[in-house]
Amino acid sequence: MRLRARALHGRGDVIAAQIPSDAAATQLDDAATYYECAAEKLVRSDPLWAETKLDRANVLYEIALAAVRQYEQSLASVPGQPPTLKIISAQEAYREAQQVYSQAAAPAVWAEIQRRNGELCLMEMTWLIPANVLWPHRPVGASVAVDNPEANEKEALEKAKLARDYFIAAHSVFAPSYLPMTWLQTQEGLVRAMLIIGRIVTKESTRTARDIYTSCLDTTKAAVQRVAPPADAPLDWVDLQLLRVHAELGLALLGEADAQANYQHASKVLKKVADLLNGYVLLPGNPSSERISAQKNEMNPLADEIRKAPRDI
Numbered sequence: 001m002r003l004r005a006r007a008l009h010g011r012g013d014v015i016a017a018q019i020p021s022d023a024a025a026t027q028l029d030d031a032a033t034y035y036e037c038a039a040e041k042l043v044r045s046d047p048l049w050a051e052t053k054l055d056r057a058n059v060l061y062e063i064a065l066a067a068v069r070q071y072e073q074s075l076a077s078v079p080g081q082p083p084t085l086k087i088i089s090a091q092e093a094y095r096e097a098q099q100v101y102s103q104a105a106a107p108a109v110w111a112e113i114q115r116r117n118g119e120l121c122l123m124e125m126t127w128l129i130p131a132n133v134l135w136p137h138r139p140v141g142a143s144v145a146v147d148n149p150e151a152n153e154k155e156a157l158e159k160a161k162l163a164r165d166y167f168i169a170a171h172s173v174f175a176p177s178y179l180p181m182t183w184l185q186t187q188e189g190l191v192r193a194m195l196i197i198g199r200i201v202t203k204e205s206t207r208t209a210r211d212i213y214t215s216c217l218d219t220t221k222a223a224v225q226r227v228a229p230p231a232d233a234p235l236d237w238v239d240l241q242l243l244r245v246h247a248e249l250g251l252a253l254l255g256e257a258d259a260q261a262n263y264q265h266a267s268k269v270l271k272k273v274a275d276l277l278n279g280y281v282l283l284p285g286n287p288s289s290e291r292i293s294a295q296k297n298e299m300n301p302l303a304d305e306i307r308k309a310p311r312d313i
Contacts, residue, residue, distance in 0.1 A: 028066070032059045050100040054109065057093035061116055064090045068123045075148070082127040082150055087120050103173070111173035112182065118166030118189050121159045125196060128156035133199055134305055136192045136246050137298070157200045163193040176226040184236060187223045191216045191243045198250050206254045216247040234280055238295050241273045245302050252309065263309040270302060 035056035042049040067083035074080040094113050101109040127150040129135050167190035174183035198212035220240045228236040245266045252262035277295065281288045 028059055028063045032056055032063065035059065050097070053093070054097040054101065057090060057097045057113075058116075060086070060090040060093045061120065064120060064123060068126055072126050079148065082124075084124070087123055091117060091120055107173045108179060111170040111186075114166045114170040115174075115182070115186050115189060118163040118170070118186075118193065121163035121166065122189065122192060122196075124159050125156055128152050128159060129196070134246070134249065134301060135196050135199060136243055153200055157197065160193050160196040160200070164190060164197065167193060180227045181236075184223055184227045187219055188239055188243065191219050191247075194219075195243065195246050195250065198247075202250070202254065206256075210251065210254060210256075213247045213250040216250075217244060220244045220247070230276060234276060235291060235295070238273050238276060241269050242295065242298055242302070245269050245273075249302065249305050260309075263306055266302070267306050270299060270306065273299065 035052050039049055039052045039056065042052065064083060064086040067086045071080055071083055094117055098110065098113050100106075101113065103110040125135060125137065127148050130151040130153060131148060133153075167186050170186045171183075171190065174186050176183055194212050194216050198209045198216070201212070202209040220243050224230075224237060224240050227233070228240055230237040248262045248266035248269070252259045252266065273295075277292060280286050281292065
């Protein structure tokens with residue numbers, strides 16, 4: 001029975017090892033099924049059972065991510081149904097895995113589960129946030145913002161706060177000296193969640209929003225200094241700078257005395273990002289990639305927001 005379980009687990013591994021290739025994307029459901037069947041044939045005390053549960057959760061995470069991207073593409077024509085159930089499936093799978101991978105027994109795995117749960121919460125923002133709200137995400141293609149019948153600011157705020165809490169939990173384990181790139185991903189996720197919260201709570205409390213945006217600027221600055229300087233991690237640096245632009249624009253939109261300075265800072269940072277990306281792809285061995293295209297797509301709405309800045313502030 002264990003040999004059969006190991007064989008099923010191995011078939012899942014073969015597919016999962018290809019992520020994020022297109023070939024793997026079409027077979028992820030099969031991989032999840034292999035892992036599920038393997039787990040059913042194992043006793044819980046078997047170390048392979050825990051590994052299988054985690055592998056299945058990670059595959060379901062990739063399935064949810066692919067479904068969200070496909071949904072976003074549909075917004076440019078006929079919106080499909082939000083892939084809420086796929087996100088829920090991944091969340092439930094991580095809950096099962098976390099029964100074994102506790103913070104005390106496996107802190108790094110536990111923290112990565114927290115981080116991924118935060119990302120799953122943020123995936124739902126694709127349909128929960130109204131089209132007229134600027135928030136940190138990577139538009140698929142150059143699609144324009146459209147009204148979404150699923151938009152719900154109240155639920156978006158709840159999910160963003162939940163994501164924030166997950167990232168904070170992960171942050172309690174990761175550090176610049178311990179899994180630094182995962183620490184960086186955690187910091188970026190936390191800032192994205194905080195920026196969404198800031199946008200939504202601005203209507204109720206500009207003071208709270210100001211504190212949030214200022215914290216986001218401090219967090220991204222520290223991340224650049226400690227892990228992602230442009231010379232060492234140029235594309236990670238770009239991600240952090242785009243988040244800084246979001247925070248500067250959030251401060252500017254509060255309409256306070258230094259709003260013009262915030263717009264100017266945002267414009268300068270965006271120009272630095274454009275200069276780096278344009279120079280980066282010209283270097284040997286640095287062809288344009290899907291990640292760079294996504295970063296450039298994110299720059300467009302930010303540039304539009306800067307162009308709309310009042311000149312009489």
